[in-house]
Amino acid sequence: MGFNFHYLISILPDLFVAALINVRLAIIIITLAVVLGTMLTVLRSLKLRLVNAAIAVVISFVRGTPLLIQIFIAYYVLPVVGLDLSPEVAGVAAISFNTMIFVSESMRGGLASIDPGPLEAATALGLRPPLIWWKVVLPQLLRRLVPVLINEATIVVKGTALLSVITVVDVLRTAQQIASSSYRPFETLLGAAVVFLVLNLSISLAGKIAEVRFEATRT
Amino acid sequence: MRFDVSILVDYWSLLAGGAWLTLCITLVAFALGYLAGVAVALVAILPGWLPKLVTGIYIETLRNIPFIIILFVVYYGLPFSGIRLPATLVGTVALALFASAYYAEIVRGALQALPRGQFESARVVGMSPAQAMWYVVAPQVLRTLVPPSTNMTLTMMKESAVLSSITVPELTYQSLIVQGNTFAPFEVFAAVTAIYWLIAIAIAELSRQLERRVGTAQVHSILANPIAARYLSLDARRPT
Numbered sequence: 001m002g003f004n005f006h007y008l009i010s011i012l013p014d015l016f017v018a019a020l021i022n023v024r025l026a027i028i029i030i031t032l033a034v035v036l037g038t039m040l041t042v043l044r045s046l047k048l049r050l051v052n053a054a055i056a057v058v059i060s061f062v063r064g065t066p067l068l069i070q071i072f073i074a075y076y077v078l079p080v081v082g083l084d085l086s087p088e089v090a091g092v093a094a095i096s097f098n099t100m101i102f103v104s105e106s107m108r109g110g111l112a113s114i115d116p117g118p119l120e121a122a123t124a125l126g127l128r129p130p131l132i133w134w135k136v137v138l139p140q141l142l143r144r145l146v147p148v149l150i151n152e153a154t155i156v157v158k159g160t161a162l163l164s165v166i167t168v169v170d171v172l173r174t175a176q177q178i179a180s181s182s183y184r185p186f187e188t189l190l191g192a193a194v195v196f197l198v199l200n201l202s203i204s205l206a207g208k209i210a211e212v213r214f215e216a217t218r219t
Numbered sequence: 220m221r222f223d224v225s226i227l228v229d230y231w232s233l234l235a236g237g238a239w240l241t242l243c244i245t246l247v248a249f250a251l252g253y254l255a256g257v258a259v260a261l262v263a264i265l266p267g268w269l270p271k272l273v274t275g276i277y278i279e280t281l282r283n284i285p286f287i288i289i290l291f292v293v294y295y296g297l298p299f300s301g302i303r304l305p306a307t308l309v310g311t312v313a314l315a316l317f318a319s320a321y322y323a324e325i326v327r328g329a330l331q332a333l334p335r336g337q338f339e340s341a342r343v344v345g346m347s348p349a350q351a352m353w354y355v356v357a358p359q360v361l362r363t364l365v366p367p368s369t370n371m372t373l374t375m376m377k378e379s380a381v382l383s384s385i386t387v388p389e390l391t392y393q394s395l396i397v398q399g400n401t402f403a404p405f406e407v408f409a410a411v412t413a414i415y416w417l418i419a420i421a422i423a424e425l426s427r428q429l430e431r432r433v434g435t436a437q438v439h440s441i442l443a444n445p446i447a448a449r450y451l452s453l454d455a456r457r458p459t
């Protein structure tokens with residue numbers, strides 16, 4: 001049984017249709033993660049000792065355990081405590097939570113690179129802290145974070161492939177279903193690889209363009 | 220909901236065996252992946268466009284495809300070319316392949332960050348090329364390599380959980396077996412999470428020991444400025 005290139009081409013349309021699931025979930029996850037991650041960062045900046053200690057434990061947990069295990073926890077353990085989620089929702093919850101932590105940790109690094117001058121000016125003008133966050137800190141921070149967020153987006157897209165193990169019918173699971181009827185697992189999975197390559201290279205390219213745009217508006 | 224410790228007592232040998240295999244796989248994949256990564260990085264810094272193009276395709280391809288798909292492609296691709304190997308070996312090689320792309324980027328970055336003059340100066344004061352490499356270049360490159368390399372190794376250790384999907388009996392696979400036997404997800408995943416966490420903390424601590432020699436860059440200027448500290452730091456004590 002030789003390598004069948006025509007077969008590989010013939011299944012690509014089906015795989016790209018299945019990829020819409022990955023794209024949809026990835027968009028939801030990234031949106032949730034950026035919004036919640038920003039809120040978490042502001043909460044951490046309040047420096048409430050107990051809250052920050054608790055958050056530090058959660059961060060260590062999320063960074064120290066595999067994403068796959070976190071997905072399993074959302075899928076298998078949450079029902080035990082009365083939260084019976086569909087595979088898709090459980091998966092989105094797990095990856096969003098994971099990404100939220102990584103976004104907040106990147107923000108912590110990004111904050112260190114912000115010039116304190118405008119903050120002092122805003123404080124001297126008597127702006128309230130929430131307004132300073134909203135008008136002075138966050139616009140600079142988010143702009144600085146564009147490359148990181150783009151990178152995070154490709155990681156999220158790759159992460160959605162893991163949801164196939166909790167029965168979400170995404171690109172990988174579709175590929176496995178096709179392979180089990182065609183008996184051509186190698187070509188089919190290469191097809192899935194091509195789909196992810198196209199998705200992530202597009203994101204990276206879009207990110208490069210966005211960075212150039214931001215660079216242009218800044219000067 | 221109760222935490223039933225007897226489940227963990229009954230199945231501890233499965234979980235311990237899985238944890239041991241996870242450690243071994245991580246170690247072997249680290250060694251293989253780093254060797255391959257250094258080789259790719261050394262090719263990438265060769266002059267001309269062809270080495271850059273080839274290594275660029277290698278790195279970008281592996282970095283933009285989910286590891287679970289790389290794993291499946293290798294797992295199903297090898298029998299295709301007539302090679303049959305045990306799943307554990309295939310999984311370890313796939314993990315090393317995946318990590319090598321990231322290690323290559325790290326090593327290439329570290330090599331290129333070093334000013335060329337360092338090597339040349341060492342040669343001028345009479346060192347042989349090997350001495351210049353060993354006494355001047357290597358210590359400096361190593362210094363920039365440690366933090367990102369440990370980060371990647373940590374990522375790779377966690378990514379090894381995916382090997383469970385091709386029946387490699389590592390920690391995640393064993394946890395799914397125990398979960399299937401006992402229907403006690405809470406106890407099982409609590410234990411497994413703790414084990415992964417311990418492994419990760421051990422690796423991070425190892426990295427901290429190495430970094431201590433280098434010294435880390437602290438952002439003193441932010442902490443010294445009360446307004447900056449209020450907004451731009453997440454760790455400092457509330458200014459009094």
